[in-house]
Structures are given as C-alpha cells and as structure tokens.
Amino acid sequence: MPPTESKESITDAFDKLKKGRESFVPSFSPREVGYVMSVSAGIVRVSGLQAAGYKELLKFPKDLFGIAYNLDETEIGVILLGEDSLLNVGDEVERTGRVLDIPVGEALIGRVVDPLGKPLDDKGHIGFSKRLPIQRPAPAIMDRAEVTVPLQTGLKIVDAMIPIGRGQRELILGDRQTGKTAIAIDTILNQHDKNVICVYCAISQRSSSVAKVIAQLHEKGAMHYTLVVVAEGNSSPGLKYIAPYAATSIAEYFMERGQDVLIVYDDLTHHARAYRELSLLLRRPPGREAFPGDIFYIHSKLLERATHLSEELGGGSLTALPIIETEAQNISDYIPTNLISINDGQLFLSPKLFEMGVLPAIDIGKSVSRVGGKAQLPVFRSITGTLKLAYSQFEELESFARFGTRLDDDTRKKIIHGQRIREGLKQAEFHPMSVPEQILILLALTSGLFDSIPLQRMLESEQALLMSAKELPRALVGRLYSDKKLNEADRQSILEIAAEVLSSFKEEFEPKKDIR
The missing domain is CATH 3.40.50.300 (P-loop containing nucleotide triphosphate hydrolases)
Structure with a gap:
C-alpha cells in the first residue's frame, strides 16, 4: 500500500472516532447524592452535596422536598417542605438542579x-x-x-x-x-x-x-x-x-x-x-x-x-x-x-x-x-371632603359631653352630626355596597339629612335609603363611575331622593337628650 493511502485511511479512522464520540449519548444520568445527618422540627442537616446551590431544591425519600438554605463547609441546613417524622438519619438526598417553583x-x-x-x-x-x-x-x-x-x-x-x-x-x-x-x-x-x-x-x-x-x-x-x-x-x-x-x-x-x-x-x-x-x-x-x-x-x-x-x-x-x-x-x-x-x-x-x-x-x-x-373616584372626593374632619372633631368633643360639660348650640350640633356619621359608617359583615348605594348614604350624611333622625332609627332609615338606590337613573349612575366630579344637578337629584325617603323617619326630639 502506498504511503499516501495509508495516511488517508488513518485520517478517516480518526474522523469517524471523533464523530462517534461527539454523537455518543450516555444511557445513564449522573446523580449527586448526599445523606441526612440530623432531623429536627422542620430542619434537616445534610452532608455530601458539595456542589449544591443556595435555595436549590433537594429531593428526599417518600416524595419530600427541601430548600438548601445554610451552605456551610461540611454540611447544608435544609428547610424541609413536609413532615420531618417521615425522614431518618442516613436517608439519601438528591440534587434537582432547580429552585422551588409552583x-x-x-x-x-x-x-x-x-x-x-x-x-x-x-x-x-x-x-x-x-x-x-x-x-x-x-x-x-x-x-x-x-x-x-x-x-x-x-x-x-x-x-x-x-x-x-x-x-x-x-x-x-x-x-x-x-x-x-x-x-x-x-x-x-x-x-x-x-x-x-x-x-x-x-x-x-x-x-x-x-x-x-x-x-x-x-x-x-x-x-x-x-x-x-x-x-x-x-x-x-x-x-x-x-x-x-x-x-x-x-x-x-x-x-x-x-x-x-x-x-x-x-x-x-x-x-x-x-x-x-x-x-x-x-x-x-x-x-x-x-x-x-x-x-x-x-x-x-x-x-x-x-x-x-x-x-x-x-x-x-x-x-x-x-x-x-x-x-x-x-x-x-x-x-x-x-x-x-x-x-x-x-x-x-x-x-x-x-x-x-x-x-x-x-x-x-x-x-x-x-x-x-x-x-x-372623583365623586367620592367631591362628597367626603369634610366628612373626615367632622368625624375627628366629633371624637374630640364627645369626651367633654360624657362628663356633663355644658355645651353651646354649635358644639351640640357637631356632636349630633358626628353621632350620625359614626352610625352611618357602620356596616354589616359580608355585605359590601355598590358605589351608588354608598354615594346616597354619604351625601345624606355630609348634608345633615340624618341629623334630625333619632339614633335608634338610623339603621332602619339607611335600609330604606339603600332600596331607593335602585331608582337612580341609569345615566346618573354612569356618571358616578366616571372621571368627573359630581355636578350640582346630580347632587340635587340625589338629595331630593334622599330627603323624600328620610322625611318619614324624622321625629321631633330634644337634641340635648340625644347626646350620649
């Protein structure tokens, strides 16, 4: 055989070996395994997993998993995601190569x-x-x-x-x-x-x-x-x-x-x-x-x-x-x-x-x-601007009324108004209200329509007012959800409905006796 042919055959043989090596797929997957050193309430200490990463998910026997949290020189502190009573010292621990996901x-x-x-x-x-x-x-x-x-x-x-x-x-x-x-x-x-x-x-x-x-x-x-x-x-x-x-x-x-x-x-x-x-x-x-x-x-x-x-x-x-x-x-x-x-x-x-x-x-x-x-919603801002201030003033003045302090008419009116605000802001559990229902009550509160209603009839009058929310015109309800403040015409329309409903609950009473 000529020397050139021998040289070419050797080169071809090396090329085939190289291609075979590159295309080789092993039939097994390498596993990095460690062992449980100790088990305590929710914490497992593991040894033997030198390449484990921070917060890597580790797999334990009986379909348990844990998170590698403390990476020390000789051991790993693992947060166990399951019952620690299912593990024993010496059990195998395997790396997953991924973090915990859901x-x-x-x-x-x-x-x-x-x-x-x-x-x-x-x-x-x-x-x-x-x-x-x-x-x-x-x-x-x-x-x-x-x-x-x-x-x-x-x-x-x-x-x-x-x-x-x-x-x-x-x-x-x-x-x-x-x-x-x-x-x-x-x-x-x-x-x-x-x-x-x-x-x-x-x-x-x-x-x-x-x-x-x-x-x-x-x-x-x-x-x-x-x-x-x-x-x-x-x-x-x-x-x-x-x-x-x-x-x-x-x-x-x-x-x-x-x-x-x-x-x-x-x-x-x-x-x-x-x-x-x-x-x-x-x-x-x-x-x-x-x-x-x-x-x-x-x-x-x-x-x-x-x-x-x-x-x-x-x-x-x-x-x-x-x-x-x-x-x-x-x-x-x-x-x-x-x-x-x-x-x-x-x-x-x-x-x-x-x-x-x-x-x-x-x-x-x-x-x-x-x-x-x-x-x-702008409609809330246009109505409740003074509500928080009036309620805060009431809370300060209420303490004086409890001690029987003599109060002038203006202070008594503020206390009566604050009492109605507190009653009006009460709400039963698991009964959220829609925006039109809230606006009806809040506008009536800020306008003082509840002030002439006895406290013991506040709940009854509020329920009647909530029923009237269904009668509001659809166009008006749409404007309540818009990015514009409540205009004067809509305000008057709502107040007229509220005043008509609440008129039947008004009673003549002495304001001083109503202060608690």
Whole structure:
C-alpha cells in the first residue's frame, strides 16, 4: 500500500472516532447524592452535596422536598417542605438542579391548594399550563405605572376616607378578634363582576377558620374568581414560610397577562414567627425579639412584587392586603413597624370601637392611604371632603359631653352630626355596597339629612335609603363611575331622593337628650 493511502485511511479512522464520540449519548444520568445527618422540627442537616446551590431544591425519600438554605463547609441546613417524622438519619438526598417553583394557570381559579400546588379540595387533578419560581424579583421601577384605578372594597368607611388603588399595598392591622379578616373577605366579595382575580393566602390559620372563609366565598359566589392557598397551623414551618411567595407567583401569572389581581396574606405575623423558628433552628444569630436580621428583607421582597405594570407590559396590577396582629394595640412593635414602613398605608382596627359595636372597627385617626386618594373616584372626593374632619372633631368633643360639660348650640350640633356619621359608617359583615348605594348614604350624611333622625332609627332609615338606590337613573349612575366630579344637578337629584325617603323617619326630639 502506498504511503499516501495509508495516511488517508488513518485520517478517516480518526474522523469517524471523533464523530462517534461527539454523537455518543450516555444511557445513564449522573446523580449527586448526599445523606441526612440530623432531623429536627422542620430542619434537616445534610452532608455530601458539595456542589449544591443556595435555595436549590433537594429531593428526599417518600416524595419530600427541601430548600438548601445554610451552605456551610461540611454540611447544608435544609428547610424541609413536609413532615420531618417521615425522614431518618442516613436517608439519601438528591440534587434537582432547580429552585422551588409552583404550577400556575387558569385551572387554579376556584380551587384550594397547598403552597406546593397540590389540591386540598378533593376536586381531582388540576391541569396546569406553566410553572413559575416562588421567589421572583419585583418589577423594575421603569416597568411600573401610576396607581390610577380604584379598588372598591364595598366598605363605606374605606372607599370614602381611606381609599385603595389597584396596585397598592394596604396593611390591615389590629388586635385579635377585631375583624381584620372580615375586611379582606368583604373586599374579595365586592370584586364580583369587576374583572379582578382574587387570591386568599391563609398562613398558619386554624383549619376551622379557613373552612369558614372558604364556605363564605362559596356561599356568596366568590370562588368563581378566587383561589385559595393554604398552609394550616399544623403544617411544617417550611410550608408556612413559602406560602405567601407561592401565592404571589400564582397572582403574578394573571397580572402579567394584563389582569387585575387582589391578594390577601392572612397573616404575616404567623409568617414572621415561622421564619424566626426556622432561623433559630438553623442557628442564625437572633436580633430584636429573637427575629433574624433579614426579617425586614423577606417581607419587603414579598410586598414589592405588588404593583401596577406599565401598558407596554400589559397594564395588569397586583393589589396586596397583608394582615398582621398587634398586641394591646401596640403598633410600635418590631414587625408592625417594619410592615407599616413597607406598605402604602394601613387600616388600624380598634378593639375599643369593636366593643362599642362600631363595625368595621376602623380607627380613622390611625388609618391612612398614601396612594389611593389619587385613584379614588372623583365623586367620592367631591362628597367626603369634610366628612373626615367632622368625624375627628366629633371624637374630640364627645369626651367633654360624657362628663356633663355644658355645651353651646354649635358644639351640640357637631356632636349630633358626628353621632350620625359614626352610625352611618357602620356596616354589616359580608355585605359590601355598590358605589351608588354608598354615594346616597354619604351625601345624606355630609348634608345633615340624618341629623334630625333619632339614633335608634338610623339603621332602619339607611335600609330604606339603600332600596331607593335602585331608582337612580341609569345615566346618573354612569356618571358616578366616571372621571368627573359630581355636578350640582346630580347632587340635587340625589338629595331630593334622599330627603323624600328620610322625611318619614324624622321625629321631633330634644337634641340635648340625644347626646350620649
């Protein structure tokens, strides 16, 4: 054989070997496996996974998962997402190479799921269209738009004096059993036929409390546009920790499709306590009230995801109503002050008002909305401008009247007017009101039409006035929802209807005797 032919054959053989090597696909996939060193309440310590990344999802036996949280030299501290009683020392742990995500999609509407996306309502399998990481960066400043559209809660006191806009974060705080959840549920119920998707996230709540909320949502027909994410009180602290992030990722799926979304976190006090428990078990240094130093960060990165997206990104919005619990009305505690500084306002519920039967028990003096005023319907601004001032003056003067102080006629009139305002702002639970109904009552209050009606007949007269809201002309109702203030002709039309209805409830009485 000539030398050139031998050389060519050797080259061809090398080319074939090279192509074969490049096209070779191994029939096995490499696994990086570690072992469980110790198991405690919600925390697992693992060794042997040297290449594991921060917050990587790790797989345990019996279909359990965990999040790699502490990356030490010789071991990894893992937050377990499930029952620690199912694991034993020496069990294998496997890397997944991905972070924790949750399935999202339209099929979730009307369902009850856990923070991992597993159904809890016995309605069968959920068909998901996509998966999103539970920890996602908040939209950039340039991707956001102004909050300009109101989110009507259906509560007179909120929509009139502490309005909320779509894309806002409004904190609800107060002592135990003061009606915090009721305000959030009323807001969800009021989104019927308003093209708003609602997400209710229950964190460490009693099973009976969650079941009661779900039953109310079903009874009022709200589950057609609502989904519920539940981490019950007996769930692992890891599930309680990830619950609000998972719920937010589900909500963001709809927001990024151009829809308006409302999310309720009930409540972040339990979320903070779950994270404190995990941090102490992971041997992270405790700070104020034993909370870790990054407790502010975990809440801020959650609530910063609530926003109104720009038109280029679809114009969707995510409105957040986080709930927290105070102790003895102390809003200067560590967690309340953190969350007040993160949010765009707060609704403070007073146990004193609750005991007096003033429901919802919102303390107007300690409640504020830093954004919603710009998104409030102009008709509310044109009517309720003096309402908050008149009510604040009444609260100051009321204390003098209780001590039998001699009052002049002008002061007595202010107290009588304030008493009617307080009665008029009361509202039954789970009965949100439409804009025309609210405008009828609020305009009658600010105009003093209720001042000559005895307090014991206020509820009766208000119900009669609500019935007359159905008689308002359709064109007038349309203007109430417009971007223009209430004109004088419409104001007079509404006042005439209100005066005619309330005339039958007026009685002659001595104002001085009516002061309480």
